[in-house]
Amino acid sequence: AQTVTQSQPEMSVQEAETVTLSCTYDTSESDYYLFWYKQPPSRQMILVIRQEAYKQQNATENRFSVNFQKAAKSFSLKISDSQLGDAAMYFCAYRSAQGGSEKLVFGKGTKLTVNP
Amino acid sequence: EAEVAQSPRYKITEKSQAVAFWCDPISGHATLYWYRQILGQGPELLVQFQDESVVDDSQLPKDRFSAERLKGVDSTLKIQPAELGDSAMYLCATQRRGTTDTQYFGPGTRLTVL
Numbered sequence: 001a002q003t004v005t006q007s008q009p010e011m012s013v014q015e016a017e018t019v020t021l022s023c024t025y026d027t028s029e030s031d032y033y034l035f036w037y038k039q040p041p042s043r044q045m046i047l048v049i050r051q052e053a054y055k056q057q058n059a060t061e062n063r064f065s066v067n068f069q070k071a072a073k074s075f076s077l078k079i080s081d082s083q084l085g086d087a088a089m090y091f092c093a094y095r096s097a098q099g100g101s102e103k104l105v106f107g108k109g110t111k112l113t114v115n116p
Numbered sequence: 117e118a119e120v121a122q123s124p125r126y127k128i129t130e131k132s133q134a135v136a137f138w139c140d141p142i143s144g145h146a147t148l149y150w151y152r153q154i155l156g157q158g159p160e161l162l163v164q165f166q167d168e169s170v171v172d173d174s175q176l177p178k179d180r181f182s183a184e185r186l187k188g189v190d191s192t193l194k195i196q197p198a199e200l201g202d203s204a205m206y207l208c209a210t211q212r213r214g215t216t217d218t219q220y221f222g223p224g225t226r227l228t229v230l
Contacts, residue, residue: 102211
């Protein structure tokens, strides 16, 4: 079974600075998808960024980028120019590309605080 | 922008009572998931539907939990009887058919069992 580990329960960053959230995963599959989801307090979970394992190029979405290291099974999220609205729980998630169940396997999350 | 709807948003019940949660997916989304998120942890899948059929319910405690999606649109998750350990956030997520699509989450139902 696949597992996802987020080793940082909490992180903090100053507004306008850069922060990196860590994620490692374990799988025997070669084809899969990785995601970072953001869950603001009392609000729904939204997708921040996704990465297909077959792509070598790291995904970017505006101020959000990932460092995908397939051999090391590492998938970190970098948030540049942090804003107060970035404060939330961030979850790393894995999804198999094989047929059948397409469930997301989540890590335990990292709580990000942005200080003004 | 279309969203996944869930109700109720909050539910307080006593143990041994029955509770039910409802999810209305984004129009056209054939795949529907129910996840349970215990405080301080990431969501874990309870059940996945493809249209009206169950694809994966391996983690659903079938002695007390049931889920249905009769017409392949909205879905209901039921717990009977509720136990103290069922206190959690219950999230519904939906996606268009195909593994490449994004899962969109609803706001969740926060259940407290007293």
